[in-house]
Every structure is written in C-alpha cells, then in structure tokens.
Amino acid sequence: MPEGLTPPLTAARLVITRDLTLAFRRPEQLLHPLAFFVMVTTLFPLSVSPELSQLRAIAPGVLWVAALLAALLALEFLFRDDAQDGTLEQYALSGQSLTWLLLGKTGAHWLLTGVPLSLMAPLMGYTLGVPAAASAGIMVTVALGSLALSFIGSIGAALTLGVRRGGVLLSILILPLAVPILIFGSRATELAIRGEAYVAPMELLGAIVVLSFTLAPLAAAAAVRISLE
C-alpha cells in the first residue's frame, strides 16, 4: 500500500459514517421510500379486494414488488448529491480504491433504505393478513434482497449519473437484473408466510448477495469513472 493512504476497510467505514451522519441531519429524506412503500402496499386492498384471505395469498408478491419499487426510487439519489457537489470526483482523485469507497457508500445506502424497508415489511404484511409468526422470515428475506438490489442498483445509478430523466432509465436498466432477487425473495417470503422451511430460496438469495457484493462495486467504480470523464 502506498504511503499516506488509509487502509481500504477503514476508508469504507469512514464513508459509511459520513453518509449516515449526513442522512440523519436531514431525516425527512429517509422517510420517502418508506412512505412510498406503505402507500403502494395500501393500494392493493383498495384495488384487489379487502378480503384478508385473498390479500394473504398475494401478500408475498405485493410486499416484494412494493419494496423493490421503493428501493429503486431511493437508488436514484445514491450518487446524485455527491456527484453534484463534487464529492464523487474527490473520491475518484483521492488515490483510495474507488471500489472500496463505493462499497461503503452502497452499504450506507442499504442501512438507510433497505433496513428500514425490511423492518416495515412485516408490519405491512400484517395488514395484508399475514400471521405475525412470519415476521422474522419476511424481515430477513427483505433485508437480504434489498442488500443485493442496492449493490446491483449502484451500477445503474452510476451509469445514469447526469442523464436527463435518469430515474426512468435507471429502472429499465436495473429491473431485468433484479428479477432473480424478486423470484427467490418472494418465494422465501411465501414459504415463511405458510410456516414452511424457507432456507432453500434464502440460500439462493444469499448467493446473489455474495455475487453482487463482490462484483458490483467494481462495475460501479468503472461506471463512476466513465461518468466523471
């Protein structure tokens, strides 16, 4: 390691601390994805049927689609502020590994959106007639799924930096890649709601997390460098 550089793990931790501090100075922003998630979920009892038995049957899909959309909405702002005020440029010029810095940044993003979403998901599930016993399973699957989505989404967010109407484009780019998360996540949630063992789809979800955690920051770093050129 060259002289005067912070070790990569420490640098990533510093980025996480910075992003969390900044986010908690404007806490109302944290509520937007959560409010969106709650509102999308409440649309289903209104549009499909208020019958709990019907809602329970579609609950896994509803929770996952709503969580996915809410997380996508938040992804648009993953790099935007830092790109506008030049922080991202400083990161790229700092000599530190941009991959590690983005790993920290995306991790912080997950702590601020994915974790609250996963805490809110069992609550919204409860309103859809899901038994409280499934809460732990829902929480863990949504937490894992949103972690993978944050990392995969960081590539899209970096690619669409500075693009007009980037939000829609970001969704088009990321949704095809996010489909496996949706499939395994909603399958695990469905099994958890039925009170069955949900380990098998969870393990596949975990594999996606490992894959995206290790590879996505590399691609995101390349994409950020391209958008800064």
Add this chain to the structure above:
Amino acid sequence: MTWTWFHRLGSPPYIYRLAGRLTPWFGWIAAVLLLGALFDGLVLAPPDYQQGDGFRIIYVHVPTAWLSLMIYTWMAVAAAVGLIWRIKVAHAAAAACAPIGASFTAVALVTGMLFGKPMWGAYWVWDPRLTSELLLLFLYLGYMGLRASFDDLQRADRASAVLAIVGIVNVPIVHFSVIWWNSLHQGSSLSLTGKDTIATPMLIPLLLSMLGFTLYFLAVVLVRLRGEVLRRERAASWIGEVVAP
C-alpha cells in the same frame, strides 16, 4: 506470426472498406442457404410424429433464439474490447449489434408464441425460458436506451459497454433455464458433444437455417457497422474519398 491484420481491424477506413466487400458475400450465401433450408424444412422434411407439421416453425424459431443469445455475447465481447483497449470500431460494432439482437429476440419470442399455441394451448406461459428471453429483450432495450440518452458519443460508448458486460449474466440463465428449472419448454435438440435428439432429415435443414441466419446477421451487422463508422467519422478526411461520387 504478425498481428498487423488484427490491428488493421481497429482502423475505421479499413473496416469500412472490408465490411463493404464482405457484405454481398455474406448476404448472397445467406439468401441461398435460407431459401434452401426453408424448402428443405417446410417441404422435404417429414412431419413430426407428435407435433405434426407444427414443428416446422423451429426452422425460424431455433436460429433466431440461438442468435439472440449469440449476438448479445458478441455485443458484450465487442463492448469489453472497446472498453479495455479503447478501440472505437469495437464500440461501433457493439452499437451495431444491439438493434439486430433485439429484433432477433423479438422474432424468437413471437415465433415461440405461435409455436406455443398449438403445442401448449397458450401463446404465453410464465415459464423460465420465456421469461428469461423476455428479460433479454429488456436488456437490449435498456442498452439502446442508455446509449441514446447521452449526447457525448464517447460516454455513451463506455457507459453502455459496462451495462452490456454486466448484463451478460443473463445469457447462461436463458441457456440453462430449461435444465435448471422444471420447464414446459422442451430441452435443446442440438448438442456439440452428445448425440442430437433430432432425426437427420429434420436436422439438416435446421443446421442450414442456423448457418443461413448467422450469415444474414453478419451481412446486416456489417451494413450497420458501416453506417456507424460513417456517422462517427463524419469529420474525418477519408470519408470524402469513399463517399465522393
């Protein structure tokens, strides 16, 4: 062994002339092969004992589906070459591949739907093979959308290259979906290593058709590549020499 022939491929005027010379060869051979394959497949080959005459759509369906994956792979490789060695022509080739690949994906989906109606009783089922092929179409559209959203050509090239490389994870998923999941879609009839599970009179037109469609793709992609090169190099002086009447 010298590599000059390879390095020359990176030069826009050279590739422009080479593509122009190769296009009629590919195009005419493709036309002959496709006509022969269609006559052989639609008239000469015997009807299938289970699927009757309905199986004959495979002479369009299989080559287009196969090419939809193949073109994506070539596009991603060209994009990676362009990204790593900063070769402009490689980016132009990737850009030329995308709309053709998207069209082949759409044709594969449509012919598959027409095939599915008599065989499965439905145009569309939410089956892993069909769904992942649909996602492939979305990936192509996303790639083209991202490319179109930048004014700066270089940024468009490099950003869309990253997307093409990331999206390649979908290619093995489409290919192996029939094996990994319990799929309604039948397994592959062709195999490079094992024994083909298709009778020889039906196989020959299929192979001819796959070769014909591949050459057709090459002809079309070279035409598009010439267009891309012209558009990108419009300020260069050599354009005047080749375009002048």
